[in-house]
Amino acid sequence: MAFREIIGQEKAISILKGCIMKNRIPHAMLFAGDEGIGKRLTALNFAKALNCRGTGGGDLFSAGTKEGGAAADAGDIDACDRCPSCTKTDRASHPDVFIIRPEGDGGQITVSAIRQLEESLSYKPFEGRWKVAIIDNADRLNQSASNAFLQTLEEPAPRSILILITSRPDVMLATIRSRCQRINFTPLPVDLMQELLKERLEKSDSDKSTLLSVLSGGRLGHALDENLIAQRDRSFEIFRRMLGRVEEDAWDDRDEIEMV
Numbered sequence: 001m002a003f004r005e006i007i008g009q010e011k012a013i014s015i016l017k018g019c020i021m022k023n024r025i026p027h028a029m030l031f032a033g034d035e036g037i038g039k040r041l042t043a044l045n046f047a048k049a050l051n052c053r054g055t056g057g058g059d060l061f062s063a064g065t066k067e068g069g070a071a072a073d074a075g076d077i078d079a080c081d082r083c084p085s086c087t088k089t090d091r092a093s094h095p096d097v098f099i100i101r102p103e104g105d106g107g108q109i110t111v112s113a114i115r116q117l118e119e120s121l122s123y124k125p126f127e128g129r130w131k132v133a134i135i136d137n138a139d140r141l142n143q144s145a146s147n148a149f150l151q152t153l154e155e156p157a158p159r160s161i162l163i164l165i166t167s168r169p170d171v172m173l174a175t176i177r178s179r180c181q182r183i184n185f186t187p188l189p190v191d192l193m194q195e196l197l198k199e200r201l202e203k204s205d206s207d208k209s210t211l212l213s214v215l216s217g218g219r220l221g222h223a224l225d226e227n228l229i230a231q232r233d234r235s236f237e238i239f240r241r242m243l244g245r246v247e248e249d250a251w252d253d254r255d256e257i258e259m260v
């Protein structure tokens with residue numbers, strides 16, 4: 001996958017491409033927005049584009065111009081999705097790309113994970129131009145991890161980029177937020193979602209794509225990854241039971257319930 005295949009986040013992606021084109025990459029970025037709208041995919045593909053060895057990768061845009069002197073165009077920037085760097089990033093085996101997630105019963109990002117990350121970032125990139133650390137669900141940094149992470153932000157390792165991902169930026173420490181360049185991700189409009197879902201659903205089903213567009217609140221990843229219609233049906237069942245109307249004929253038309 002590459003930037004060109006990410007749907008509905010053109011604004012965020014154009015900012016990121018601009019950074020690569022100008023070779024001015026912020027040390028720390030905060031990707032903020034609802035769950036399921038493409039923040040992780042964008043972060044991963046940013047890492048790919050930065051280190052890509054192919055025709056559209058960051059390797060060729062290091063001084064704002066392409067190799068050979070032609071003017072760089074942000075539209076040209078993207079991962080090739082084929083070179084060793086791109087394929088390793090996809091397989092989570094690139095030695096310069098790190099992904100930190102909440103772990104354990106408490107679902108938190110711990111101080112030891114941050115210390116380990118700091119250690120990894122302290123070395124020069126092994127094969128890429130950049131070391132990229134993606135901190136997923138960054139709002140789950142616990143207290144001591146947050147303090148340790150502040151130090152990471154204040155003393156950036158050379159040629160390293162931190163990407164924090166969150167759907168709840170407001171619960172993060174203000175001191176962490178203020179040290180990151182924020183990029184907002186927004187849900188897709190329902191009519192655009194409907195169009196895109198129609199294209200992607202195996203059997204184009206207009207009613208189903210309309211329903212999914214509304215149920216997923218403009219979050220394409222959410223609409224495609226989860227069986228929202230089944231989830232809705234389960235909710236109806238619970239609703240029926242709550243009302244003590246479990247007879248099969250209690251509600252002949254489910255759409256009728258939707259209007260309740």
Ligand SMILES: [Zn+2]
Nearest residue numbers: 052080083086
């Ligand atoms: Zn590549």
